[in-house]
Every structure is written in C-alpha cells, then in structure tokens.
Amino acid sequence: MLEHLLLLDPARVQRLLDAAAERGWAAPNRWQVQLGVLRMWHRILFRSDTVGTCTDHPVRNTWRARLLKWRPLRFPFLLKERAIMPWDLSGLASSEQRLINHVLAAHHDRTQCVYDLQILSLSEGWLEKLEEALVDIVETGGTRAEWLKDLTVFEGYHEAALEAVRTIRSGAEEIDPEDAHNPDISFRAYLAWCAAQPPTPADTWRSWRAGALPTEVSP
Numbered sequence: 001m002l003e004h005l006l007l008l009d010p011a012r013v014q015r016l017l018d019a020a021a022e023r024g025w026a027a028p029n030r031w032q033v034q035l036g037v038l039r040m041w042h043r044i045l046f047r048s049d050t051v052g053t054c055t056d057h058p059v060r061n062t063w064r065a066r067l068l069k070w071r072p073l074r075f076p077f078l079l080k081e082r083a084i085m086p087w088d089l090s091g092l093a094s095s096e097q098r099l100i101n102h103v104l105a106a107h108h109d110r111t112q113c114v115y116d117l118q119i120l121s122l123s124e125g126w127l128e129k130l131e132e133a134l135v136d137i138v139e140t141g142g143t144r145a146e147w148l149k150d151l152t153v154f155e156g157y158h159e160a161a162l163e164a165v166r167t168i169r170s171g172a173e174e175i176d177p178e179d180a181h182n183p184d185i186s187f188r189a190y191l192a193w194c195a196a197q198p199p200t201p202a203d204t205w206r207s208w209r210a211g212a213l214p215t216e217v218s219p
Helices: 002-007 010-022 030-046 063-068 071-080 096-105 114-120 126-140 143-151 157-170 187-195 201-209
Strands: none
Touching: 002 010, 002 030, 010 030, 010 187, 030 187, 030 201, 063 071, 063 143, 071 143, 096 114, 096 126, 096 143, 096 157, 114 126, 114 157, 114 187, 126 143, 126 157, 143 157
C-alpha cells in the first residue's frame, strides 16, 4: 500500500529503473526510490525556495508574469495544463507527455530541467518531441507561446530549456560537475542517492535507529 502511495505506478517506475540500469546508471530498488520520494517531500516542505524560483533572470514585463511570480497562483494553471502530477514527486510515474507539459509550463531554475530531460531520454523519441515544442515557442511564437512564457514567469526560460535538450541530444555533458552531483538537479544523481539508501524497510529502521542513514552521495 505504501509503495502505491509514494510511487503511484510501481510497474512504470520499475520499467524506467530497468531502462536506467541498462545505461549503466545507478540501480536502486523501489523501496530506495520511495525513500527518494520522501527526500523530495522534505525539499518541498523545508527548501521550497529551490522550487519554481529564479536567481538569474528578471520576471517578464507582462501583467500575467508579474502576477504569476507568486507561486501559489500558478498551481491551478499548472493543473489545467496537465503540467504537474502533484503526488508524483520523483517524476517516474508521470507519462512522457506530462513530463513534456511540465518542462514547457513549470519554471525550472538554471539547469533544474535536466532532471526531467534525463527521465525523458529513457523513452525513445520523446526528447525530439520536446525539442519541437520548444522550437515552436521560441521561434514561432503566438498566443499559446506567450501564455507559456508568462506561466514560466522569468525571461529566457524556454531558450535555456531548448539549449539543454539540444545538449543532451548531442551527447555532450548537460550540466557542470557540481550540479551533476546534486539530486535536486540530476536524475542520475537522484538514482545514486536512492541506491545509497538501505535496501529494505527493516534495514532503514536499523540505520535510522543507529543514526546512520546516508544523506548525500555522488552519482
């Protein structure tokens, strides 16, 4: 029951974990990924300033963007856009299309969208679809593109996301070494963090009692 509560779709999660393992990425089991979901909850509750904010670019000079810079106001619109799945904090239970919607409509600071791009890369053809959608926003424009730019609030977001997609598709290193070790930014680092956790509930309880639960780990 807890597995379905935290992972939502264990079968899909396992398929993506298997695909990641085939690439040589860290291979946590589903219990360890559940601990990773709890880590995400901790981030939202105690480090909410790392979600949906921007440190490098100004708010777009439109009334909608200025209004939507208040993060709680974005929530209903993100739901309507099917850009978030509020209980899927790992991203592994979300469909590929929902992940694309998420990248297009939900602001990610700096290179944080790489987490979602790495998940999308596990499903053939979906990074290409995301690139096409981003090109349409950045180069074609229109009413829909302007709305998504306002919903992501900050200048330059879609341009940066498009660059990140093209970097990953080219096979180049998508983020700098420091960010590559950060489970908030890199899905590969998130998998490594999960894989370093105790492998069973009983082991977790014993590690917690002993004050020996791991916290951060390099991928």
